[in-house]
Amino acid sequence: MLQVQQLVRHFGGIRAVDGVSFDVSGGECVALIGPNGAGKSTCFACIAGQQTPSRGHVVWNGQVLDKLAPAERLRHGVARTFQVAQVFEALTVLQNVQLVIQATRGLSAISAFKVLDGQAREQAFALLEQTGLQAPADQDTQSLPYGAKKRLELAMALAASPRLLLLDEPAAGLAEQERASLMQLVKTLAGQGLAVLYTEHNMDAVAGVADRVLVLIEGRLAAQGSFEEVSRDSMVRRLYLGDGRVEGVACA
Numbered sequence: 001m002l003q004v005q006q007l008v009r010h011f012g013g014i015r016a017v018d019g020v021s022f023d024v025s026g027g028e029c030v031a032l033i034g035p036n037g038a039g040k041s042t043c044f045a046c047i048a049g050q051q052t053p054s055r056g057h058v059v060w061n062g063q064v065l066d067k068l069a070p071a072e073r074l075r076h077g078v079a080r081t082f083q084v085a086q087v088f089e090a091l092t093v094l095q096n097v098q099l100v101i102q103a104t105r106g107l108s109a110i111s112a113f114k115v116l117d118g119q120a121r122e123q124a125f126a127l128l129e130q131t132g133l134q135a136p137a138d139q140d141t142q143s144l145p146y147g148a149k150k151r152l153e154l155a156m157a158l159a160a161s162p163r164l165l166l167l168d169e170p171a172a173g174l175a176e177q178e179r180a181s182l183m184q185l186v187k188t189l190a191g192q193g194l195a196v197l198y199t200e201h202n203m204d205a206v207a208g209v210a211d212r213v214l215v216l217i218e219g220r221l222a223a224q225g226s227f228e229e230v231s232r233d234s235m236v237r238r239l240y241l242g243d244g245r246v247e248g249v250a251c252a
Contacts, residue, residue: 001025002047002164002195007056009042016042018219019056024197026163029190031210031227032199035240039219040199041168047197048080048166049073060164074104079162083169085149089142091116093133093152096141097124100159124159131155131185147178154185165189167198171205183209203227203241215240 002024009017017039024030034040045051047058049070058065065073070080088096101120128134131151136144141152150170157165170186171179183205190196190211200206206213207227215223215236223233230236 001061002197003057003059004043004047005057005059007043007046007058008054009039009046009051010054015219017046017053017216020216020219020221021056022214022221022224024164024195026195027190027193029187029196029209029211030198031206031213032197032216033201033203033206033213033240034216034222038216038240040216043216044166044168044197044199048078048168074160074162077161077163078166079157079160079164080166081150081153081157081168081170083172085146085153087141087149087152087156089140091141092138093141093144093148094121094124094128094137096152097127097155097159100156104160127155127158130158132181147174147182150174150178150182151185154182158189162194164195164197167196169199169201171200171202176204179205207231 004020004022007017007020008015020043032040032044042051046053049065049068053066060076060078063076065076065078068076088099091099095116098116098120101123102116125134125137128137131154133148133151133155136148141149144152154170167186171183174182179202186196186198187209210227212224213227213230214221215230215233217235217239223230223236231241
């Protein structure tokens with residue numbers, strides 16, 4: 001279980017995150033949403049290790065992560081993706097996944113790259129099948145469409161065999177059909193036992209996908225529950241979702 005305990009992150013006199021607490025269990029898919037400036041990116045970065053909390057704790061399966069670098073968190077089973085897909089464009093699609101698999105076996109990135117060919121091919125290809133990328137496996141990554149790069153980044157995260165998956169706006173930049181397909185995959189991964197926490201602006205990537213939704217407003221957890229429950233919350237509607245339809249999703 002991921003436990004976020006009274007998390008605070010301030011920048012000078014500004015409290016970007018102000019006493020946020022929640023948890024995410026294995027098999028659960030949880031969305032973290034909120035208006036621009038609400039603190040969700042800062043909160044997410046503290047959980048993933050790019051920022052250090054000013055106060056409070058991030059605990060994963062009993063291990064306090066507060067002072068661990070992202071690479072150390074990965075060794076504890078915590079993997080993340082980024083809003084803009086981070087992939088190795090000089091490698092093929094398959095080699096991207098092979099590189100991560102080799103690196104998680106204790107090799108440096110340089111050593112792992114030197115032994116890529118023929119290494120962990122079956123395991124890497126299985127991950128590409130899982131993410132719908134088996135067809136372009138031998139294609140140069142640079143030539144992939146952006147939606148495929150987002151899927152490849154997810155395959156690379158899965159190559160580290162995580163138990164907690166942190167996804168930073170996984171549907172950002174994707175067309176509606178691509179969003180629906182990718183988010184269905186994310187929901188399937190949670191159904192297989194992964195704990196999944198993701199930030200998102202597209203409400204059609206939240207409704208029908210997240211088991212639970214957390215809404216941050218002005219650095220604080222303003223509401224949580226199902227998408228239907230938080231979309232009926234008066235404060236959430238007034239300060240974030242508004243009335244009527246929000247990015248293709250009815251908020252009634």
